[in-house]
Structures are given as structure tokens and as C-alpha cells.
Amino acid sequence: MTSSEAALEDDQSAREHTPGSLLVTFFGAHGRDLGGWIAVGDLIRLLAALGVDAQPVRSAVSRLKRRGFLVPESLGGAAGYTLSEPARELLADGDRRIYAHRAPRLADGWVLALFSVPESERHKRHVLRSRLARLGFGTAAPGVWIAPAHLYEETRHVLTRLELAAYTDLFRAEHLAFDATAESVRRWWDLPALARCHEEFLEVHEPVLTRWNRTRGAVSLPDAFADHLRAVDSWRRLPYLDPGLPPELLPASWPGGRAARVFQELDARLGAAARDYVRTTVAGNA
Structure with missing residues (x-):
């Protein structure tokens, strides 16, 4: 994993609703539909x-350029940026997690990750731990990481892409004994903290969905774009924090399913209008 790739991972998990985070979210939701290139002026307008404001956008663009997420490129005399190839790969990975509609089953079992890193490359231990945590793995025991089995293919793909596969062994597993699995997952993951993340999403975005569902008449494209981008920016972290555990292992009042439905409904309600706003804004300044 190069320093540039590590920087991209940091940008992917940056604090939500900052200019940098909103730009990463914008390129994930809209940038590739534009061919990956956009003028700086259009980013500022959007x-x-x-x-x-314009200056925070320019500063965030400069930081994403330094980190290798964006590549400067002039087109038709206009200064702009295009996505780097590592950024495209990172966003494609995100698509599979952010927009997935999983129905996890307890019978599917688990995937275990064990890794061994030579002392000469010990810095990669932190990288591996960080990457596994971001994929949604919990810690079953020292050096033993666990996740629902449906994360196996994504884990294999990401560790291979980041050149970390040589240090890792992945196993499929079934929990046989001795503690009840529902009790075990409370040790492996911080369920109260995960629940708070879902509840915070609902506190902000469920009223937005309610308001839009009551809206009659013409849709304000700028408002739809803004509310949709904020929702995606908030949501895109949650599927990484929450690994998608089978419902029988979760508390009866678990808010994750409701949060997922709110996001899916907001995306369905506002996504097309948001894309229209992006296209008209960019076309209007071509």
C-alpha cells in the first residue's frame, strides 16, 4: 500500500460535511457521470x-490533488480536475458497500482474518488493522479478526488491491461453542456506539425525507442536490462501521434497518433531481 493510497483512504473516511468530505462524496455520486472531469468553477457553483464558500472548495481541491485523489487537467481552456485511477478504484469499492441492500443470514457463517507482518515491515500492521476495521471487522481475540461471511469477497478484493494479501489468511468459519453468538458479537463490536451512529443519521435525515415526501409541485433542483449530497455524505460511513450482522444477533430495537430504509428512500426520492441539477449546472457553464 503506497503513501498515496493511504492518503486516499484517509480522505474516504474524513469527517462528514467538511468541504473535503463533500467533494469526495460528490465525485462518488456524480463525478464519474461527468466523465471524471469537472471545472473548478463548476465545483464552486455546485x-x-x-x-x-469558494475558498474552502479551492483549498479542499488542492488537498485532494496533493493526496492523489484528483489530477489537474485543462479542458477547452478551463482549469479543472479529473479522478486518478486509484480514486476511481476506491469509489468503485465504495459503491458496492454504500448502495448494497444486504439480507445477512446467521447460517452464512463468518470470515476470519489472521495476519502476520515481518518486523521489517511493522508499519503495515497498523495499516492492516485499520483497513480491517474499516471493512467492518470486529476483534474476536488478539490477532483474530471476524466479520459476517458476506464480507469475504470485498475483503479479498480490497486487500489484494492494497497489496496486503501476502500478509493475511482468510478463513470461513462457523461458531460452534461455547458462548451464545449474540453474546459474542457484543464483545466483538461496540453495538451501542454503532446504534448511536444510526440514530444520529436518523435524527438529521429522517425529517428531511418526511419534508420531501410532503412536497407537492415542482422540485427545487438545488435543494434536492444539497439534501441528497448531505445524505450520501452522512450515510457512506455507516455501512463500513456496521458490518451488517444477522438480525437475530442484534437488539430488538436496532435502528440500522430503519436508517438504511431512510437512506434508500432519500436516494430514490432525490437522486434523479440531484443528477439533473449537476448536469444543468455544468452544461450551463460549458
Whole structure:
């Protein structure tokens, strides 16, 4: 894993609703539909719909360029940026997690990850732990990481892409004994913290969905774009924090399913209008 790739991972998990985070979310939701290139002026105009001023946008763009997420490129005399190839791969990985509609089953079992890193490359231990945590793995025991089996293919793909596969062994597993699995997952994951993340998402975005569902008449494209981008920016972290555990292992009041439905409904309600706003804004300044 190169330093550039590590920087991209940091940008992917940056604090939500900052200019940098909103730009990463924008390129994930819309940038590839534009061919990956966009003028700086259009980025400024688009993020103005979210109340972000021009200078913070320029600063965030510069940081994403330094980290290897964006590549400067002029087109038709206009200064702009295109996505780097590692950024495209990172966003494609995100698509599979962010927009997936999983129905996990306890019978599917688990995937275990064990890794061994030579002392001469010990810095990669932190990278591996960090990457496994971001994929949704919990810690079953020192050096033993566990996740629902449905994360196996994604884990294999990501560790291979980041050149970490040589240090890792992955196993499929079934929990046989001795503690009840529902009790075990409370040790492996911080379920109260995960629940709070879902509840915070619901507190902010469920009223937005309610308001839009009551809206009649023409849709305000700038408002749809702004509310949709904020929702995606908030949501895109949750499927990584929450590994998608089978419902029988979770508390009866678990808010994750409700949060997922709110996001899916917001995406369905606002996604097309948001894309229309992006296309008209960019086309209007071509």
C-alpha cells in the first residue's frame, strides 16, 4: 500500500460535511457521470448550494490533488480536475458497500482474518488493522479478526488491491461453542456506539425525507442536490462501521434497518433531481 493510497483512504473516511468530505462524496455520486472531469468553477457553483464558500472548495481541491485523489487537467481552456485511477478504484469499492441492500443470514457463517507482518515491515500492521476495521471487522481475540461471511469477497478484493494479501489468511468459519453468538458479537463490536451512529443519521435525515415526501409541485433542483449530497455524505460511513450482522444477533430495537430504509428512500426520492441539477449546472457553464 503506497503513501498515496493511504492518503486516499484517509480522505474516504474524513469527517462528514467538511468541504473535503463533500467533494469526495460528490465525485462518488456524480463525478464519474461527468466523465471524471469537472471545472473548478463548476465545483464552486455546485457546493454553493450547500452553503460552502469558494475558498474552502479551492483549498479542499488542492488537498485532494496533493493526496492523489484528483489530477489537474485543462479542458477547452478551463482549469479543472479529473479522478486518478486509484480514486476511481476506491469509489468503485465504495459503491458496492454504500448502495448494497444486504439480507445477512446467521447460517452464512463468518470470515476470519489472521495476519502476520515481518518486523521489517511493522508499519503495515497498523495499516492492516485499520483497513480491517474499516471493512467492518470486529476483534474476536488478539490477532483474530471476524466479520459476517458476506464480507469475504470485498475483503479479498480490497486487500489484494492494497497489496496486503501476502500478509493475511482468510478463513470461513462457523461458531460452534461455547458462548451464545449474540453474546459474542457484543464483545466483538461496540453495538451501542454503532446504534448511536444510526440514530444520529436518523435524527438529521429522517425529517428531511418526511419534508420531501410532503412536497407537492415542482422540485427545487438545488435543494434536492444539497439534501441528497448531505445524505450520501452522512450515510457512506455507516455501512463500513456496521458490518451488517444477522438480525437475530442484534437488539430488538436496532435502528440500522430503519436508517438504511431512510437512506434508500432519500436516494430514490432525490437522486434523479440531484443528477439533473449537476448536469444543468455544468452544461450551463460549458
